[in-house]
Amino acid sequence: RRRYGSDHTFSVPILMMCALAGLMPWNEVPRLPFESACIPQSWYRLARMPVVSYALPALIAIGQVIHHHRPTGNPVTRLLRWLGRKRSLRVLERIQPSSGGYLEAAPLTSFVVMSLAAMRQSRRETPNESPADRVIARGVEFLVNSVRADGSWPIDTNLSIWVTTLSVNALAAAGDLDSLDRRDELLAWLLDQQTKDVHPYTGAAAGAWGWSHLPGSVPDCDDTPGAVLAAVRLERWIAQSWNWGMARNWILGLQNRDAGFPTFCRGWGKLPFDRSGTDLTAHAIRALWALGSSPHGHFDELYGETVQRAFGYLARQQRPDGSWLPLWFGNQHAPDDINPVYGTARVLAAYRDLNRADTDEARRGVAFLLGVQNPDGGWGGAKGTPSSVEETALAVEILLDLAPPEARAPVERGVEYLVRRVEDGSFTDPAPIGFYFAKLWYFEKLYPIIFTVAALGRAVRRLA
Structure with missing residues (x-):
């Protein structure tokens, strides 16, 4: 209790x-x-x-x-x-x-x-x-x-949509999406996973994505923005129409009264995992912006009002030290299991994508990330926690875009940390940064690989 x-x-x-x-x-x-x-x-x-x-x-x-x-x-x-x-x-x-x-x-x-x-x-x-x-x-x-061969069960069985969209978006961040084979088949598969009917479990409207192609998956406001971003990026290479309007309306319809975005259902909000989340809100902002900027859409007044309110929510949720806390990710080494490095990196991506890097909130977020770097060049979930590939890669990727010129040295030390982990083969070692339900943790073996691809690919483009 x-x-x-x-x-x-x-x-x-x-x-x-x-x-x-x-x-x-x-x-x-x-x-x-x-x-x-x-x-x-x-x-x-x-x-x-x-x-x-x-x-x-x-x-x-x-x-x-x-x-x-x-x-x-x-x-x-x-x-x-x-x-x-x-x-x-x-x-x-x-x-x-x-x-x-x-x-x-x-x-x-x-x-x-x-x-x-x-x-x-x-x-x-x-x-x-x-x-x-x-x-x-x-x-x-x-x-x-x-059941697994050793007699155990995983907490979660399948994250096929989530890790697929993370992979596509990582390759896009690295500027290497054109090296992806069978892009047309991948996009067709991804679009086929978009829900066509009201979900029987949560009553969610059609037009969204869950974390898996399996029938127990539920549409949510992390996987749907991730799928939207991946679909928009893949479609730059492939002429294929898809129901972007349903995705747009689904995301718009989820915004809570506090202007943030929750995971599954609008308006529950009583318990922590039903409340608005800063990482989810930033993801929704990025997806709406991508849809509005795509050949199929336009950034109308409703978009503008929704996004402006969402940024207001993010400003109100920023902590005094400049960080943001995510909803579904944490760190067991940090006080209260928080992970401000993950949350801040994810929120700053919305400020970057919508050209708000010069705002006070964005500058404070960048300063927070620079201030919690470990002596080994990496980042953990919070100040003083052990460095991990996942958290270092997330911090490095966003700092390559947003850190001021005078902070190039610490960013390069972060890149060097990742290079060392790649060279010694330990970059594939996952850390349990994911929350599942209340206080159960999970790791995903593809997270460190995906996040490293995005960060080092970005580094090649920015530091070359």
């Missing part, structure tokens, strides 16, 4: 597992209002859910197993939950992807399966063709299919 606070997304599943194992009584496990899943999907953001928007399966399944073992004494609430049990299970079945894996993730899918299975066992029921049994069967199939 001290670690997760009011966010029940992960604290309740952990406590639920302890209760199932007999390690603690059920009255220590907070109740979850699973009956809330029965209201119209468009009302979810008004219901003040105790879990984040993407944790709806956990709300339903875990909420039900808690209610089964610890029914509420309030007769009205008890009636509502009795009435909502079967209907919410139908919702759970409806939003389960064809692969069986919610979010294509073993943790969330496991929580759902063990909750439903525990209720079935407690009631001494035999498997039948109920929604709960079908969810269990498909969930188990997903878990069996996703």
